[in-house]
Amino acid sequence: YYNEETVIYYNGEFIKAVDARANLYSQSLHYGNGVFEGIRAYNTSEGTKIFKSYEHYKRLKYGAEVMNIQLDYSEEQLTQITYELLERNGLKDAYIRPLVTTGSDMSLLTSKETNLVIQCWEWGKYMGDKLLKVKTSSFQRPNPKSCFVEAKVTGHYTNSILSTNEAKNNGYDEALLLDMNGNVAECSGANVFMQKDGKLYTPPRGYIMAGITRATVIDLCKEEGISVEEKHFTLEELKNADACFFTGTAAEVVGLQSLDNYQFPLAWEKTYGQKLMKIYKDEVLGLRQKRKAS
Ligand code: PMP
Structure with a gap:
C-alpha cells in the first residue's frame, strides 16, 4: 500500500506515509470509533477523474455526524485535497481511502480530537474478474x-x-x-x-x-x-x-x-x-x- 515515497494527507499537511505518527491511545483503535470511505479514481481520456467523489465524501460526513465525530471539511474541499494527493503520488488509476480517527479518550463518549488521513494506492479489481x-x-x-x-x-x-x-x-x-x-x-x-x-x-x-x-x-x-x-x-x-x-x-x-x-x-x-x-x-x-x- 505504501513505500518510502508515498505521500498521505494528514491533518492539513501532505507528508510521507513513513513519517506519520499514529496515536496508540486513539478511540478508533480501542473501540472502533472512526469512519472511512473507499473511492476510486480512473484514468480517463480527459485526465484522472474521481468517480462520484461528492457522494463518497457526503457518506463520510454522514458517518462522522451520526458518530459525533467532528469533521470540518466540505465535500468540495475533500475532493480538491484528494486530487492534489493523487497528483503528488503520480497516480492516475487509484483506490482512495479517507479515514477519520478519534483522539485519546477512554470514556465511551466521542473524543473531541479528530484526525483526517487520506491515503491512496494502486489497486486492481478487489475480488478479481473470475466468477x-x-x-x-x-x-x-x-x-x-x-x-x-x-x-x-x-x-x-x-x-x-x-x-x-x-x-x-x-x-x-x-x-x-x-x-x-x-x-x-x-x-x-x-x-x-x-x-x-x-x-x-x-x-x-x-x-x-x-x-x-x-x-x-x-x-x-x-x-x-x-x-x-x-x-x-x-x-x-x-x-x-x-x-x-x-x-x-x-x-x-x-x-x-x-x-x-x-x-x-x-x-x-x-x-x-x-x-x-x-x-x-x-x-x-x-x-x-x-x-x-x-
Ligand atoms: N456493502 C458493504 C458492507 C460495503 O462495505 C460496501 C463498500 N463501501 C458496499 C456494500 C458497496 O458500497 P459502494 O458501492 O459505495 O462501494
Missing part, C-alpha cells in the same frame, strides 16, 4: 437498531472480517450475509443483485450499506431499459435465481458462479451482470457521457 464461489455466512449483518448501518464506521467491519474469514477458511471466495429477518442483505463489502426471469432484484435500503455502485447500477439499468426492482428476497429465492452479481467501489461489478455450491444456471456471458460490468466500466471512464454529448 465467485460464495458461501452464506453464519453471521448476520448488523441490526439497524444497534448501529447506523449506512455509516462506514470502522468498528462495523469486524462483522465483514468474521464472515470473510469464515468463507475463505471453508474454501470459498466471499461471504453472503442475511439481515436480522433472514432476508438476503449483502456481501461483506459489496451489494448483491439477482437476475430472475429477465429481471433484476436488489434488497432495498434499511439493512444494508447504501452502496454508491449499487445506485449507479440501478441508474444504468434505467438508462439501458433493464428492469430492476428493490425488494426483499430470501436465500431460497436467490438459490432459484438465474444469475447473481455483486457491486462495490473496490469490487466494481463481479459475477457469482455459485452460492453454497448451487451453480447459477445462466451462462455469465448471457447475464445482465456481465452487460452491466462493461457499461459500468464505460461509465467510470466517462465514455458514456462523452457518447451522449456527441
